Amino acid sequence: MKRVSEPASPRVSPLYNPKYRSIAYQLALSALVVLLAYEVVSNAIENLARAKIATGFGFWNVTAGFDISQTLIEYSAQGSTYGRAFWVGLLNTLLVAGIGIALATLLGFVVGVAQLSRNWIISRLAGGYIEIIRNIPLLLQLLFWYNAVLKTLPEMHHSLMLRGGIYLNNRGLFLPKPIFEAGSGFVFEALIAALIAAIALYIFSVRRQKKNGKRPPMMAAIFALLMGFPVLAFLVAGMSIGFEFPESGRFNIHGGIEILPELVALLFGLSIYTAAFIAEAVRAGINAVLKGQTEAAYALGLRPGATLRLIVIPQAMRVIVPPLTNQYLNLTKNSSLAVAIGYPDFVQIFTGTVLNQTGQAIEVVALTMAVYLTISLVTSSLLNWYNARIALVER
Amino acid sequence: MKPIFTVLGAAALAGLFSAASAAGTLETVKSRSILNCGANGQLPGFGLPDAQGKWTGFDVDYCRAIAAALFNDSTKVKFVALTAKDRFTALQSGDVDVLVRNTTWTSSRDTQLGLSAAGVNYYDGQGFLTRKSLKLNSALELNDAAICVQQGTTTELNLTDYFRAHRMRLKTVTFAALDEALSAYDSGRCDAFTSDASQLYSVRLKLSKADDHMVLPEIISKEPLSPFVRHGDDQWYDIVKWVHFALVNAEEYGITKANVDEQTKSPNPEIKRLLGSEGNFGEQFGLTKDWVVRIVKHVGNYGEVFERNVGQNSPLKITRGLNALWTKGGLQYAPPIR
Numbered sequence: 001m002k003r004v005s006e007p008a009s010p011r012v013s014p015l016y017n018p019k020y021r022s023i024a025y026q027l028a029l030s031a032l033v034v035l036l037a038y039e040v041v042s043n044a045i046e047n048l049a050r051a052k053i054a055t056g057f058g059f060w061n062v063t064a065g066f067d068i069s070q071t072l073i074e075y076s077a078q079g080s081t082y083g084r085a086f087w088v089g090l091l092n093t094l095l096v097a098g099i100g101i102a103l104a105t106l107l108g109f110v111v112g113v114a115q116l117s118r119n120w121i122i123s124r125l126a127g128g129y130i131e132i133i134r135n136i137p138l139l140l141q142l143l144f145w146y147n148a149v150l151k152t153l154p155e156m157h158h159s160l161m162l163r164g165g166i167y168l169n170n171r172g173l174f175l176p177k178p179i180f181e182a183g184s185g186f187v188f189e190a191l192i193a194a195l196i197a198a199i200a201l202y203i204f205s206v207r208r209q210k211k212n213g214k215r216p217p218m219m220a221a222i223f224a225l226l227m228g229f230p231v232l233a234f235l236v237a238g239m240s241i242g243f244e245f246p247e248s249g250r251f252n253i254h255g256g257i258e259i260l261p262e263l264v265a266l267l268f269g270l271s272i273y274t275a276a277f278i279a280e281a282v283r284a285g286i287n288a289v290l291k292g293q294t295e296a297a298y299a300l301g302l303r304p305g306a307t308l309r310l311i312v313i314p315q316a317m318r319v320i321v322p323p324l325t326n327q328y329l330n331l332t333k334n335s336s337l338a339v340a341i342g343y344p345d346f347v348q349i350f351t352g353t354v355l356n357q358t359g360q361a362i363e364v365v366a367l368t369m370a371v372y373l374t375i376s377l378v379t380s381s382l383l384n385w386y387n388a389r390i391a392l393v394e395r
Numbered sequence: 396m397k398p399i400f401t402v403l404g405a406a407a408l409a410g411l412f413s414a415a416s417a418a419g420t421l422e423t424v425k426s427r428s429i430l431n432c433g434a435n436g437q438l439p440g441f442g443l444p445d446a447q448g449k450w451t452g453f454d455v456d457y458c459r460a461i462a463a464a465l466f467n468d469s470t471k472v473k474f475v476a477l478t479a480k481d482r483f484t485a486l487q488s489g490d491v492d493v494l495v496r497n498t499t500w501t502s503s504r505d506t507q508l509g510l511s512a513a514g515v516n517y518y519d520g521q522g523f524l525t526r527k528s529l530k531l532n533s534a535l536e537l538n539d540a541a542i543c544v545q546q547g548t549t550t551e552l553n554l555t556d557y558f559r560a561h562r563m564r565l566k567t568v569t570f571a572a573l574d575e576a577l578s579a580y581d582s583g584r585c586d587a588f589t590s591d592a593s594q595l596y597s598v599r600l601k602l603s604k605a606d607d608h609m610v611l612p613e614i615i616s617k618e619p620l621s622p623f624v625r626h627g628d629d630q631w632y633d634i635v636k637w638v639h640f641a642l643v644n645a646e647e648y649g650i651t652k653a654n655v656d657e658q659t660k661s662p663n664p665e666i667k668r669l670l671g672s673e674g675n676f677g678e679q680f681g682l683t684k685d686w687v688v689r690i691v692k693h694v695g696n697y698g699e700v701f702e703r704n705v706g707q708n709s710p711l712k713i714t715r716g717l718n719a720l721w722t723k724g725g726l727q728y729a730p731p732i733r
Contacts (some may be wrong), residue, residue: 053487068569150584199560251539252539341569342570342576352480356483357552
């Protein structure tokens with residue numbers, strides 16, 4: 001299109017030029033934000049200096065001196081630093097977030113699909129679950145689960161002894177811990193070889209099905225491969241994997257793998273709570289797929305299960321993933337409620353104990369915010385990537 | 396928004412930020428005519444609001460004593476319930492004027508946190524609460540025990556130090572709030588609960604079967620509890636410090652809530668100076684002449700405060716022990732007023 005007004009337009013002063021004006025406004029706004037930030041920071045520094053409060057990250061390499069009940073990496077009160085405690089806490093948070101997300105997703109999908117079931121009882125049960133769980137504050141649920149776990153399990157001196165040296169009491173679940181001795185590497189190699197072979201077999205069987213419509217019965221072979229190979233290697237290598245069994249002491253059970261009741265309660269609370277929201281997202285996603293799609297699948301002779309798996313869910317995923325991302329982020333952030341029930345998560349260890357013992361509130365809180373921001377951004381970028389992959393390709 | 400308004404808004408904000416802490420705490424409190432006091436809120440005997448919202452306790456009475464000295468009215472206190480975790484931030488940021496919340500005086504709280512401890516109002520030490528059924532005689536038998544502890548206290552560190560010094564193994568379970576730690580102990584999650592001995596006597600009463608539990612004899616740490624103020628306001632620091640000394644001196648000279656008016660006529664020069672019938676020592680603090688009379692009239696002397704809240708006249712029944720006057724074999728000793 002040809003601009004007609006151009007030759008006729010008079011000389012406009014740059015003061016009234018919308019382009020310059022908007023640039024000027026944006027510059028002014030940026031300057032203001034910078035000024036404000038500078039003012040806040042310099043004011044904080046000045047006040048800290050006036051109150052003679054120490055600043056900086058000097059505490060990072062100081063011996064922590066406190067004990068942590070669950071450590072995924074080597075940690076001791078005597079030898080480890082506050083910096084080490086930071087990593088212990090971070091890993092504990094990631095552990096609970098990772099397992100929680102897996103459990104919540106599983107439960108959420110099941111409940112979401114169940115809500116749409118044609119079976120009246122199942123759909124009402126799922127609906128009731130969602131309504132009740134969504135509308136009770138999470139903190140209350142966590143306290144409920146913690147007390148439920150503690151009160152139902154037997155006391156230490158009446159521990160349940162299960163088969164295979166497993167102990168269960170209100171101090172936790174104690175499992176035998178595998179000890180890898182020399183030669184156990186061979187068993188791992190066998191396991192990896194078996195895995196590769198199994199994947200190859202699976203791909204082969206899928207290709208066969210595409211070619212002639214028949215799928216060779218490979219499941220048994222794959223199962224045998226995965227189980228048989230490592231066991232064979234284990235026997236050949238001279239049974240090099242031992243077990244450290246938990247043992248009952250005067251007060252506590254030693255050795256083995258220890259699963260804390262706090263962790264279990266936190267996982268229960270978080271995954272059950274988040275699953276209710278995920279179920280709603282799943283229901284919405286499935287409802288968003290037009291009925292014609294299901295009818296077309298039935299017309300082609302697909303069974304309901306296959307219809308759901310092959311036709312409905314893949315299309316519903318496009319609607320489900322964005323709210324799902326939110327729920328994953330919520331679950332991770334909500335895990336900081338662990339402080340209430342004594343699970344040593346990141347906030348409990350770092351923003352709680354470390355902050356209190358060092359008094360470096362600004363540094364510790366800033367680091368905590370940075371950690372949660374990083375976890376959230378990584379989670380959401382992973383899910384955005386997945387969302388882009390499954391998005392409808394428009395032609 | 397027009398830019399001019401934005402600039403004005405920013406200027407107003409900047410003004411807000413730099414306006415903090417220009418006046419002294421005493422003037423601020425006087426002009427507010429109410430004292431903001433950081434207290435415990437969960438600890439019977441030391442700081443706990445009742446069903447009507449009326450606060451009582453040993454630490455609470457210290458806040459009331461300060462208010463009495465300032466306003467001749469011990470009710471002009473706004474109590475702010477603080478957790479162990481939040482207490483220092485609340486004081487540093489000026490949310491409270493004074494922190495009287497069974498807080499241990501340590502070197503790093505003086506230096507790193509920028510606070511001043513205004514005299515030891517209670518000599519405490521850390522102990523252990525356990526079940527009688529475990530048949531323990533000493534904390535040294537706790538090797539390998541699971542111990543519930545509240546987060547953000549010196550307790551956590553003392554515990555580790557003690558176990559380390561005696562080469563014992565330890566499993567701690569840490570909670571943010573005292574109540575949660577205690578209820579976990581109550582349901583058998585831990586073999587012992589550790590805290591300052593004064594607290595143990597008081598929380599034992601909250602357990603489902605108080606008689607099944609006992610406090611072990613060992614005291615594993617020094618816990619001098621003290622009121623705290625911010626660094627840098629010496630006038631306010633002096634007032635808080637000397638309110639404590641006034642309470643102790645009042646007990647030493649036998650001045651009680653009941654006889655304080657008679658005592659103003661006492662010929663004893665020490666009592667005369669203390670109660671303001673001679674000299675103007677109160678005015679030197681920025682208070683009134685009769686500041687000690689006001690304090691004792693409203694809350695009593697140190698001994699009365701102790702017995703009423705945690706001693707023999709309370710459910711806790713803690714003996715004076717180290718907190719007896721120096722004349723009676725304890726450590727409570729106040730400098731003279733002159």
